Amino acid sequence: MEYYSEKVMDHFSNPRNVGEIDDADGIGEIGNPICGDMMVFYIKVKNDRIENVKFKTFGCGAAIAVSSVVSEMAIGKTLNEAMELNNDDVAKELDGLPKNKMHCSNLGTNALHRAIENYIMKKKSE
Amino acid sequence: MNNIINKVYFDNQSNTVLDKRVFDVMIPFFNNYFWNSQSIHSLGSFIKKSIEISRQQISCFLNANSSKIIFTSCATESNNLIIKGVANVMKNKGKHVIISKIEHFSILNSLIGLDVTYISVDKYGFVNEDELKKAIRKDTILVSIQYANPEIGVIQDIKKLCSIVKNNDINNSVIFHTDAVSACGMVDINFDDLNIDALTISSSVIHGPVGVAALCLKKNICVMPEINGGSQEYNIRSGTENVPAIIGFGKICELLSDEIEENCYNIKKMRDLLFDEIFEKIKYVYLNGPAKEKRLCCNVNFSIEFIEGESLVLSLDLNDIIVSTGSSCANKSLKISHVLDAINVNTTLAQGSIVFSLSKFNTIKEINYTLDILPIIVKKLRDASPLYSYFVKNCKRKN
Numbered sequence: 001m002e003y004y005s006e007k008v009m010d011h012f013s014n015p016r017n018v019g020e021i022d023d024a025d026g027i028g029e030i031g032n033p034i035c036g037d038m039m040v041f042y043i044k045v046k047n048d049r050i051e052n053v054k055f056k057t058f059g060c061g062a063a064i065a066v067s068s069v070v071s072e073m074a075i076g077k078t079l080n081e082a083m084e085l086n087n088d089d090v091a092k093e094l095d096g097l098p099k100n101k102m103h104c105s106n107l108g109t110n111a112l113h114r115a116i117e118n119y120i121m122k123k124k125s126e
Numbered sequence: 127m128n129n130i131i132n133k134v135y136f137d138n139q140s141n142t143v144l145d146k147r148v149f150d151v152m153i154p155f156f157n158n159y160f161w162n163s164q165s166i167h168s169l170g171s172f173i174k175k176s177i178e179i180s181r182q183q184i185s186c187f188l189n190a191n192s193s194k195i196i197f198t199s200c201a202t203e204s205n206n207l208i209i210k211g212v213a214n215v216m217k218n219k220g221k222h223v224i225i226s227k228i229e230h231f232s233i234l235n236s237l238i239g240l241d242v243t244y245i246s247v248d249k250y251g252f253v254n255e256d257e258l259k260k261a262i263r264k265d266t267i268l269v270s271i272q273y274a275n276p277e278i279g280v281i282q283d284i285k286k287l288c289s290i291v292k293n294n295d296i297n298n299s300v301i302f303h304t305d306a307v308s309a310c311g312m313v314d315i316n317f318d319d320l321n322i323d324a325l326t327i328s329s330s331v332i333h334g335p336v337g338v339a340a341l342c343l344k345k346n347i348c349v350m351p352e353i354n355g356g357s358q359e360y361n362i363r364s365g366t367e368n369v370p371a372i373i374g375f376g377k378i379c380e381l382l383s384d385e386i387e388e389n390c391y392n393i394k395k396m397r398d399l400l401f402d403e404i405f406e407k408i409k410y411v412y413l414n415g416p417a418k419e420k421r422l423c424c425n426v427n428f429s430i431e432f433i434e435g436e437s438l439v440l441s442l443d444l445n446d447i448i449v450s451t452g453s454s455c456a457n458k459s460l461k462i463s464h465v466l467d468a469i470n471v472n473t474t475l476a477q478g479s480i481v482f483s484l485s486k487f488n489t490i491k492e493i494n495y496t497l498d499i500l501p502i503i504v505k506k507l508r509d510a511s512p513l514y515s516y517f518v519k520n521c522k523r524k525n
Binding site: 012029033038061 | 432433434436437440444453473474477509514524
C-alpha cells in the first residue's frame with residue numbers, strides 16, 4: 001500500500017483506543033456521514049489533565065488512523081497542551097498524509113478540541 | 127513481488143491479467159518482428175498482413191462485417207476520437223450530443239464546446255427511453271450510450287436504444303456510438319445486428335495486453351482524425367502501430383469467440399455464490415444496480431451500511447483481496463461516484479459501496495476465502511463506527 005505511510009497503515013489496522021466512555025467528562029463530535037467522515041471523541045479528565053481518550057470513527061483509512069493517533073497523543077496532556085495540538089502535528093506523527101487527506105487530520109484535532117470544550121462548558125455550568 | 131501476484135484480484139473492470147496464450151503469440155513481435163508496416167519491403171508487408179489478421183479476428187468476434195476497426199492506444203482515445211472526430215466532421219450540422227449520466231470519464235470529459243443533453247437513468251441504471259426520444263433534435267450529431275456499466279453492471283438494451291434514435295432522426299444522420307469496454311467479453315456483442323455506427327472496446331480488460339483498444343466504425347462513417355501523420359488506420363489514426371499489442375488483442379478476440387460462453391458460465395457461478403452468500407452472512411447490505419440477470423455476469427456492487435468504502439477496500443487489501451469502491455474518500459474529487467449519484471443511492475450508503483469484478487481466472491476457493499474474511503472486516507469496522515453504535519443503542523439511524 002504505497003498510498004499511505006507505514007505508520008498510517010499501522011494505526012489503521014490496529015487502531016488504539018477504539019470505543020466509548022460511558023461516564024465521559026467531555027464528548028466531541030465532528031463531520032457527518034454524507035461527507036464520508038464522522039468522528040466522536042470521549043475524554044476523561046483529572047486535575048486538568050486528559051486521563052483517558054476513546055473514539056469511534058466512520059471514515060476512510062486516514063480518518064481512522066488520525067483518530068487513533070490523536071487519541072494516543074492526547075492521553076497524559078494537560079487541557080491546554082491538548083488544545084494546542086494541530087493538524088500538522090498529527091500529520092507529522094503519522095509520517096505524512098496524502099494531500100487530499102489532510103482534512104482528516106483537521107477533523108481529528110477538531111473532534112478532540114470539541115470534547116475538551118464540552119468538558120469546560122459542563123464544568124462551568126456545574 | 128510474490129505477495130503482489132498472489133492477491134485475490136476482483137478489480138477486473140480496471141485491468142485484467144494477460145492470458146498466457148496471448149502473451150506467447152506476442153513475444154516474437156517484441157524481439158524478432160520489429161519492422162514497420164509502412165515499409166514496402168517484404169518485412170513491412172509481413173507486419174501489415176499480421177495487423178490485418180488481428181483486425182479480422184476482432185471484426186469476426188464483434189460480428190462487424192461491414193465496418194472498419196481502427197486501432198488506438200486505449201479506450202479513452204477511442205472515445206475521444208468518436209466524439210471529437212464526429213463533432214469536427216459535422217460542425218455545420220450542429221453540435222448537439224446526447225449521452226447518459228453514467229458514462230465513463232473519457233466520454234464525460236471530452237465534450238467541451240458541445241451542447242450536451244444528459245439522459246437520466248432509473249434506480250437500476252437503465253437509460254430513460256422517453257427522455258432519449260425527446261432529446262433528439264435537428265442539430266443532434268451524436269448519441270453515445272455505454273453498453274454496460276463497470277461499476278453497477280447494468281446492461282443497456284443497445285439495439286432498442288439505437289432504434290429509438292434512428293426512428294426519430296428525421297435527417298437520418300445521427301451517429302450512434304456505444305462504449306462497450308465493460309460489456310466486451312461478458313456479453314455477446316453483434317455489431318451488425320445492433321445496427322449501431324460506432325463501438326469502443328479495449329484489450330486490457332479482456333485479458334489482452336495494455337496499450338491497445340479499438341474503435342469499430344461502420345464503413346460509411348467519417349470522423350476527423352485527432353492524430354495526423356503517415357495515414358495508418360484508414361487515415362483516421364496515424365502513427366506507428368503498437369504491433370505486439372495489436373497481435374495480442376486479435377488473439378484474445380479469437381479466443382473469446384470460442385470461449386465467451388464457457389467463461390461467462392463459470393464467472394456467473396462464482397459471482398452468484400458471492401452475491402447470495404454476502405446477503406446471507408452480513409446484515410444491512412444493499413444491492414446497487416439491477417438484479418443478477420440484468421447485470422454483467424462478473425459484477426457485484428453493494429453498500430455495506432455504517433462503514434466507509436475506502437477503509438473496507440484497505441482492510442480487504444491487507445487480507446490480500448483486491449476490490450474497488452465508489453465512496454467519496456476513494457475519489458480524487460472527494461465526491462461519491464457519479465454513477466451511484468445518478469441512480470440515487472443514498473449518499474451515506476454510497477460511502478459504503480464496494481465493487482467486485484470477477485474474471486475467468488478467479489476460483490471458487492477465492493470466493494469462499496472472501497466470504498470468510500469479509501464478515502470479520504465488516505464487524506471490526508462497525509465496532510469502530512459511531513453510526514453503528516448509535517443504531518444499536520437507539521434502533522434508528524443517525525441523521
